[in-house]
Amino acid sequence: MIVLSDKINHLIETTVKTTLNELKTEQTLQNQIINLKNRNIQLENNINLLKTENNNLKTTFGKIKRNNKLLRKDNELIKNENYRFKNELENLKHYRKRIPRNLRHNVFKRDNYRCVECGATNDFTMLTLDHIVPRSEGGEDNEDNLQTLCIKCNLEKGNASWKGGGAVKIEDKILGAIK
Numbered sequence: 742m743i744v745l746s747d748k749i750n751h752l753i754e755t756t757v758k759t760t761l762n763e764l765k766t767e768q769t770l771q772n773q774i775i776n777l778k779n780r781n782i783q784l785e786n787n788i789n790l791l792k793t794e795n796n797n798l799k800t801t802f803g804k805i806k807r808n809n810k811l812l813r814k815d816n817e818l819i820k821n822e823n824y825r826f827k828n829e830l831e832n833l834k835h836y837r838k839r840i841p842r843n844l845r846h847n848v849f850k851r852d853n854y855r856c857v858e859c860g861a862t863n864d865f866t867m868l869t870l871d872h873i874v875p876r877s878e879g880g881e882d883n884e885d886n887l888q889t890l891c892i893k894c895n896l897e898k899g900n901a902s903w904k905g906g907g908a909v910k911i912e913d914k915i916l917g918a919i920k
């Protein structure tokens with residue numbers, strides 16, 4: 742009897758131990774599951790933050806792209822303008838060299854050292870001599886074919902045959918009214 746009771750006792754002990762161990766393992770697993778769930782929530786939050794960040798970057802990138810496009814256009818315009826300006830300046834320099842000093846002086850004096858189109862003087866701009874009929878169209882280097890233009894009006898006139906006189910006409914009208 743005693744032996745049997747011992748055996749039963751031992752069996753009960755073993756069973757209880759095993760069950761306790763199983764319970765411990767179960768508890769550990771459940772803890773791990775909770776940890777993994779928490780980790781998952783953190784990762785999802787991180788993903789959402791990254792998504793928002795990504796959207797922000799996309800918007801910024803779009804803006805930069807558009808700005809870049811505008812800047813490129815502006816740059817192209819400035820380049821063209823610069824090129825045109827350089828060419829015109831070269832032409833002006835070329836003409837200047839070819840026109841004799843006293844002829845230049847006479848034309849400036851005749852036009853009262855003012856742009857015949859807008860009335861600007863050397864104080865505010867650079868005065869140039871302009872061929873009314875361009876040399877390329879057969880215009881000659883004489884007083885009748887030369888006029889004083891400021892550099893702005895000269896550039897606007899370009900290579901056209903054109904006689905300025907807006908400012909002079911207005912001035913004459915004013916003077917006429919005073920007289």
Ligand SMILES: [Zn+2]
Pocket residue numbers: 856857858859860861890891892893894895
């Ligand atoms: Zn002018």
